[in-house]
Amino acid sequence: MPLWWPLLLASLLFAIGVYGVLVRRNAVLVLMGVELMLNAVNINMVAFDAHLRAALHAGQTFTLFIIVIAAAEIGLALAIVLLVFRSHGHIEVDRLRALADRDEPATEETGR
Amino acid sequence: MTTILQVLFVLLGLVAVGSALLVVTTANLVHAALWLVVSLGAVAGVFLLLAAEFVAWVQVLIYVGAVVVLLLFALMLTRAPTGRQPELSTRRSVPAAVVAVLVAALLGTTVVAGFRGARIDLQHAQVGTPQVVGGALFRTWVLPFEVLSVLLLAALVGAIVLSRLRAERGGAD
Numbered sequence: 001m002p003l004w005w006p007l008l009l010a011s012l013l014f015a016i017g018v019y020g021v022l023v024r025r026n027a028v029l030v031l032m033g034v035e036l037m038l039n040a041v042n043i044n045m046v047a048f049d050a051h052l053r054a055a056l057h058a059g060q061t062f063t064l065f066i067i068v069i070a071a072a073e074i075g076l077a078l079a080i081v082l083l084v085f086r087s088h089g090h091i092e093v094d095r096l097r098a099l100a101d102r103d104e105p106a107t108e109e110t111g112r
Numbered sequence: 113m114t115t116i117l118q119v120l121f122v123l124l125g126l127v128a129v130g131s132a133l134l135v136v137t138t139a140n141l142v143h144a145a146l147w148l149v150v151s152l153g154a155v156a157g158v159f160l161l162l163a164a165e166f167v168a169w170v171q172v173l174i175y176v177g178a179v180v181v182l183l184l185f186a187l188m189l190t191r192a193p194t195g196r197q198p199e200l201s202t203r204r205s206v207p208a209a210v211v212a213v214l215v216a217a218l219l220g221t222t223v224v225a226g227f228r229g230a231r232i233d234l235q236h237a238q239v240g241t242p243q244v245v246g247g248a249l250f251r252t253w254v255l256p257f258e259v260l261s262v263l264l265l266a267a268l269v270g271a272i273v274l275s276r277l278r279a280e281r282g283g284a285d
Binding site for chain 2: 029
């Protein structure tokens with residue numbers, strides 16, 4: 001099998017994940033886009049492991065590490081999402097503008 | 113030379129890409145999570161074809177089993193409506209699509225141009241059985257493994273602290 005087949009599949013999945021992160025409003029759907037991007041990286045790792053036939057199996061081992069990190073990330077992110085829902089009543093990321101970078105700064109407060 | 117493995121790989125890749133597209137475009141929240149199951153399952157099949165047997169089963173167990181169930185829990189706990197919702201995507205979908213197409217074009221041309229001649233010899237590849245991966249994990253990569261366990265502990269404590277914060281604030285209101 002040519003090596004670029006899985007690499008191209010990973011590129012496409014990564015781009016789809018980028019689209020999902022950029023376009024979705026619901027925070028849980030944004031997290032799904034992040035999961036797609038992490039999976040694309042995993043395909044790269046496994047493909048290069050099979051291509052190089054490394055004796056240490058670094059590709060497959062680091063794929064396992066990435067899966068564990070993704071699980072930890074999704075647990076924390078969902079705790080934050082539930083907290084945001086509790087305090088705001090919605091989880092639409094483009095309406096959560098409390099920390100947004102605004103054009104007019106509060107000059108009275110920041111001037112001191 | 114077209115082998116059965118290559119045909120299977122193309123089919124699984126098409127399933128993965130198609131269901132991933134449905135994940136990011138469907139107007140139904142729960143359907144997005146279920147299409148994510150299909151996409152991650154197809155990726156697990158790709159792992160199996162690429163001689164990473166243990167990684168494929170871990171993918172099925174943790175991603176399809178745990179992560180998607182967590183996502184569905186979050187959708188339910190945030191009282192997600194189950195019907196169709198036209199407002200799920202922002203109005204910036206055209207620039208986002210342009211960015212995504214540019215990312216795909218850049219990464220795709222880079223990997224195709226860089227690795228056009230390289231091949232994966234699947235006939236002689238060492239299958240990543242649990243024995244092989246476990247040996248590599250606990251002989252060579254045992255220190256990152258331990259660091260990762262500390263990371264998992266920190267994430268666990270962080271999630272518990274965040275949910276306690278919610279409970280205290282809820283009690284105070």
